[in-house]
Amino acid sequence: MTFPVVGMVGGGQLARMTHEAGIPLGIRFKLLSDTPQDSAALVAGDVVIGDYRDLDTLRDFARGCDVVTFDHEHVPTEHLRALEADGVPVRPGPDALVHAQDKGVMRARLDALGIPCPRHRIVADPADVVAFAAEGGGFPVVLKTVRGGYDGKGVWVVRNAEQAAEPFRAGVPVLAEEKVEFVRELAANVVRSPHGQAVAYPVVESIQVDGVCDTVIAPAPGLSDQSSAGAQELALRIAAELDVVGHLAVELFETRDGRTLVNELAMRPHNSGHWTMDGAVTSQFANHVRAVLDLPLGDPRPRAPWTVMCNVLGGDYPDMYSGYLHCMARDPQLKIHMYGKDVKPGRKVGHVNTYGADLADVRERARHAADYLRGTITQ
Structure with missing residues (x-):
């Protein structure tokens, strides 16, 4: 065969x-x-x-x-x-993938679909940024390179006209967005097949540190059933409208006035879905494989009431393997996933997953393991 x-x-x-x-x-x-x-x-x-x-x-x-x-x-x-x-x-095809490649194309298409996003505009120069800021009540505003940015790269929070000059030095198009006063960041992960079957994972809370995902909590604590279903439906609608095949992550802002705004799209397995490797019946990676091969999709439901993922970032302690003894003995349910990368400060070199019925306990276990492996704690 x-x-x-x-x-x-x-x-x-x-x-x-x-x-x-x-x-x-x-x-x-x-x-x-x-x-x-x-x-x-x-x-x-x-x-x-x-x-x-x-x-x-x-x-x-x-x-x-x-x-x-x-x-x-x-x-x-x-x-x-x-x-x-x-x-x-x-898969995904170029007509879909361009919406994850080009932030200007993404914003224009989401606008046409009536999907709520932060106020935005392509800007030509620092003076245009000043005008955009004035339209929304002043600085700060967020500037993003239209293509190529990730993990906080290609993104600037600018607070005056002088700071607005930096993004234009690369000579690439720049998107200006309002700086959203959000309560927290959420992510809705869905997977869609060529024949249109789609599944949605629980909506998660994503906690960022210095523009890099640090912790993901599944499901997002305190999110109402109505809000969770609304975010899932929004992600499924985007996947269908853009004809996405494979995994789609929709990164969201939950605002202080109760709105949900689309921040970014990713058309591939995503950091906010790493928890599914141990916390869901079928992981985002397994479902992405199924989707691109047009196989029936697997069950996305969680295996436990709570799952927490913490990224393991490189620090000044390169010998992470020696930390396995302590982490595995302390928490036999802990799942460690390392990427085979050289350890460099701030670099994502792995992640840990924990799960259980008590959220405070699950969070503490994940945080402890990630910090111990990084060397920021010693016991």
């Missing part, structure tokens, strides 16, 4: 964990990675080293793949259209 080959563009931890999810199904993975040291390249059996920005490299890579998918959104849109013209199934 011949099992399909899934081509994964990108060699990061998302590719590594997607590959892991395909192993029980006998799915073969082919990886296009920047370097042999990338997280997924260390564990995948069929690895091509090359530049995803080169069309010939992409075409050579796609030969022999039954479907091509991604662990990032940076492949040029025109290259993906060329692959489709060659007859290669690309």
